[in-house]
Amino acid sequence: MFSVIRNKKPKKSVNRDMLNKQRRYDSLVRALHGDLFRYAYWLCGDKHIAEDITQETFLRAWRSLESLKDDKAAKAWLITILRRENARRFERKQFDYSDVEQADIADHISSSSEENMEQHMLRRQIAKLEVEYREPLILQVIGGFSGEEIAGILDLNRNTVMTRLFRARNQLKEILDDTQTRGRSNG
């Protein structure tokens, strides 16, 4: 009889823990899957691979959700997992996506208006950026992370991060200005 009582309690709390974990996971997925997918996309340059990486990332996150103590740090935590997943992809199979990515990127998005044309062009240029420059820029612009946070995620020192952000913007701006002046003189 004692054992019945003793068994019952932990079981209930286990169920409650499971439920809490489930809720936590669900809200993480809802809030962050978009950013994570985009980050993956800009890392690998392919929507399908990005989807796979995102799925792997969230599965891994589910398995070790207990290790995430502070929900505010969830985004950085997930991005760290995602980057590791992406690196693992190269350990597993040495596919060379880089040739495909530049040609393919964003090509399926119809570019009717001028704004879309520009965006289309910008996407190609972002994809052409060295990944070392691209990553901090993405983290800053869509991740909303500060220099210190980016340094933490990428395991670099802050000055390096700032230099890379400077170069990334500098390169993109030059290309953009260049095409704009060329466009104007051509028109």
Next chain:
Amino acid sequence: MDELKFRREAYENPHRQDEEFLGSMHESSERTAFVNDLKLLDKKLEAALKVEVPEDLEAKLLLNQQLHQHQVERRKTGFTLALVASIAFIASISFTLLRLAPVDLGQHALAHVYHEEMAMKSEQNISVDEVNTQLASLTSLNHAHFTEQPGRVLYSTYCDFQGVKSIHLVMQGRQGKVTLFIVPLEERMVLEEAFADNRYQGMGFKADNAYVLLVGEHATDLDYVRDEVKESFI
């Protein structure tokens, strides 16, 4: 702030809010325009970076985790089931083997006496009828019973002789107590006529339908009880 540093900081993050940066930005309209230009670039960048997220991705992520959880649970229960099954299997095998192994009655009797020290301390007076009732419940004894009181019986209980239900009695001898086991006949039993260790001596004989084992400290007691039992136990 010199121009180079200002430009550098603007490129690093045009949305900086620290006073030094904002102050030097307002120093000239060119600088302000420059920062605004970069802010515009950032806006464009943000729009460009926000590629479309597949509509079903969220559902997929949730489903994936559910499936994964389901599999983990199934694997867990499968493993537990296999573990329980193999334990049950081993247990049943070893149990069967144990039951088939020959039983040395003498050694077992000695071990039993040591094991049940309580029995030796008992000072009850048990009537022959009570002992007979217990004997009657052992069907394999073929109605063996005592015809009369075989001296004083101090203790009586059922016991287990390697899986064979038997009777455990303690009787009063002339000098000390004697433990008496009545074990139904079974093929794998090996009966020794006499056995002993440092403390106890024992003897065994075969009655009509049972083995009778006696264990006591004094040989004279054993002979005495044996004679009593031989007379009254049929």
